[in-house]
Amino acid sequence: MNTAPSVFGAVHLGYIVIESNRFADWRRFGTDAIGMHHDAVDSHLMRFRLDDQECRFLVRRGPAEDVVATGWHIDDHAGFEEIEARIRAHGVPVVEGTAEEAALRGVERLLRFPGPKGITxxxxxxxxxxxxxLRMLASGWVTGDSGMGHIAITSTKPTQLRGYFGTVFDARLSDYIDEAISGVKLKVRFLRVNERHHSIAIAAVRGLPIDPVRTRVQHLNIQAASLDDLARSYDRVHELGFDMALSVGQHTNDKELSYYARTPSGFEWEVGWNPLVIDEATWQPSTHQGISIWGHTPVGRTIIDKLDQFRLGGLSLARREDTVPSLSGAGTPDD
Structure with missing residues (x-):
């Protein structure tokens, strides 16, 4: 019997660390297109803000062109120590970040440990x-108790990923989506760690152990404060020549209105507005057919793009996906 206190509700997505050599493009994308506040740290580091916190996105120079770390804000020291104890109890190494690393992320102190797909x-x-x-084009972004948005990951081992976030953060299943794209059947699991419908989404190809996405994350999400902010940023993405992945649409499960742009590093960036907030007293997981009620139409996709996805899926068969087995649990029967 597990008698450890739950940390559910005390965990919030707090910041993202991205590694890229495309600094000029990232600055234009983050400030001029999406509309965030930008701070240049030095020639190898930049930060974006969404609110009064010093850092929500840290971009550092490097070849990955990907997300390399996610930072989770824990409400209090009791929850922080509980999570640390869980990780150590499973024999997983925990490292304290340096004072310089903490300062760059805009936090007083941090601990790091291995995560699925190599995302620290x-x-x-x-x-x-x-x-x-703040100096930004958007009027504001929704953060607070819901955290700053969500991350979406494609995986060949979705049960283990769900087990990982359940073990570490007491994540709860919000719902599933079944979707067919170009004849490929996907199942997406949506996990929450607080009132936000999901802070983590895990997508898997049904019946095939392939991962058609090059990057560790498929997309990131941030929530606009107003519909006007969403519409204006959508126009700016087009006007500045950045690729649009999916047009404006509305999701079936959390009812969020959103669009997806393609970042300079290749993964997608979702700007959303007005998702539902979960009531823990009444919410029951269910399965939705399709990701969208309307919209979210692919933009500019060619047969070459589709063939490239199949190529990446084939290459993934030879690539080992790290799930941090000691923290991944056994999953649940409905996986």
Whole structure:
């Protein structure tokens, strides 16, 4: 019998670390297209803000062109210590970040440990509040108790990934989506760690152990404060010549209105508005057919793009996917 206290509700997606050599493109994408606040740290580091916290996205120079770490804000020291104890109890190494690393992320202290697909997981309790006012094109972004948005991951081992986030953060299943794209059947699991419908989405090809996405994350999501903010950023993405992945549409499960742009590093960036907030007293998981009620039409996809996805899927057969087995549990029967 598990008597450990639950940390559900005390965990919030706090920041993302991205590695890229395309700094000029990332600055234009983040500030001029999406509309975030930008701070240049030095020639090898830049940060974006969404609110009064010093850092929500840290972009560092490097070849990955991908997300390399996710930072999770834990409400209090009791929850922080509980998560640390769980990880150590499973024999997984925990490393304390340096003072410089913490400062770059805008937090007082952080711990890091291995995560699925090579994405380092980091936890912290106290974010630093910026002294400079926001300078951005958007009127604001929704963060707070819901965290700053969500991450979506494609996986050949979705049961293990769900087990990982259940073990570490007491993540709960919100629902499933079944979707068929170009004849390929996908099942997507949506996991929540607080009132946000999902902070983690895990997509898998049904019946085939392939991963058609090059990057560790398929997309990131941030939530616009207003419909006007979403519409204006959509126009700016087009006007500035950045690729649009999916047009504006509305999701079946969380009812969020959103679009998907393609980042300079290749993964997608979803800007959403007005998703539902889960009521723990009444919510029951269910399965939805298709990701969208309407819209979310692929933009500019050619047969070459589709063939490239099949090529990447084939290559993934020879690639080992790290799931951090000691933290991944046994999954659940409905997986």
């Amino acid at each position: 997981q980091e936890i912290y309790t106290t974010p630093r509040i910026a002294s400079e006012p």
